[in-house]
Amino acid sequence: MIAAARTMGFWVAASNLEHYIKGYGGVKSISRSWLRSFRKVREAESLNLAKFEKDNILELVRRVSKDGDQKMVTEDHWDKVITYNNAGFSIEELYYASGDSTLTSKGSFMITIKGKFVTVKGLVYHRWHDKYDWHVGFQAIVPGFGCIPDAALKKLQTHGNAREYRLECKWKHGLETKFCVGDKDIKWNWRIVL
Numbered sequence: 001m002i003a004a005a006r007t008m009g010f011w012v013a014a015s016n017l018e019h020y021i022k023g024y025g026g027v028k029s030i031s032r033s034w035l036r037s038f039r040k041v042r043e044a045e046s047l048n049l050a051k052f053e054k055d056n057i058l059e060l061v062r063r064v065s066k067d068g069d070q071k072m073v074t075e076d077h078w079d080k081v082i083t084y085n086n087a088g089f090s091i092e093e094l095y096y097a098s099g100d101s102t103l104t105s106k107g108s109f110m111i112t113i114k115g116k117f118v119t120v121k122g123l124v125y126h127r128w129h130d131k132y133d134w135h136v137g138f139q140a141i142v143p144g145f146g147c148i149p150d151a152a153l154k155k156l157q158t159h160g161n162a163r164e165y166r167l168e169c170k171w172k173h174g175l176e177t178k179f180c181v182g183d184k185d186i187k188w189n190w191r192i193v194l
Helices: 002-007 011-021 039-063 093-097 150-158
Strands: 027-029 070-082 101-114 117-132 139-142 146-149 165-180 190-193
Touching: 002 011, 011 093, 011 117, 011 150, 011 165, 039 070, 039 101, 039 117, 093 139, 146 150
Parallel strands: 027 165
Antiparallel strands: 070 101, 101 117, 117 165, 139 146, 165 190
């Protein structure tokens, strides 16, 4: 399966399976650019950022909106599960590289109000993570190999060197934006910080 995945260009999925079978364990870092190439990851990122906008920043501005106020929103966080809904098959490499995963986003913002203007500056730290493991009772259709039960790969832990491990990727979004109190159409200036 590892060789076939590489032939298909699924280099990350092949590398992850090899890491498991060889029993390396620990934490394996995944490339941000590869991970963010998937629509499901970008959608999870957008949903988490939108929650900061609506549920943290705008909610605080609504509660405290007088001239000269300055408030700090610290270390609030949002989780978004990136799931394939137990489909058992996908054409995306991310499905074979990790299956379901989670994007946890933690943010801190400084909100300043001067007159009718609101200035927001802050950072959101994203951590995509997944435990690379197998679940007895589940299965996946692997092109060229048919239906592979998770139990078969789980068995490699008790009858071989295979070991579960964690997949992880971290990146940041910076925010610096200005709008009027009560604006309905705010331009949020999110940018990836290197």
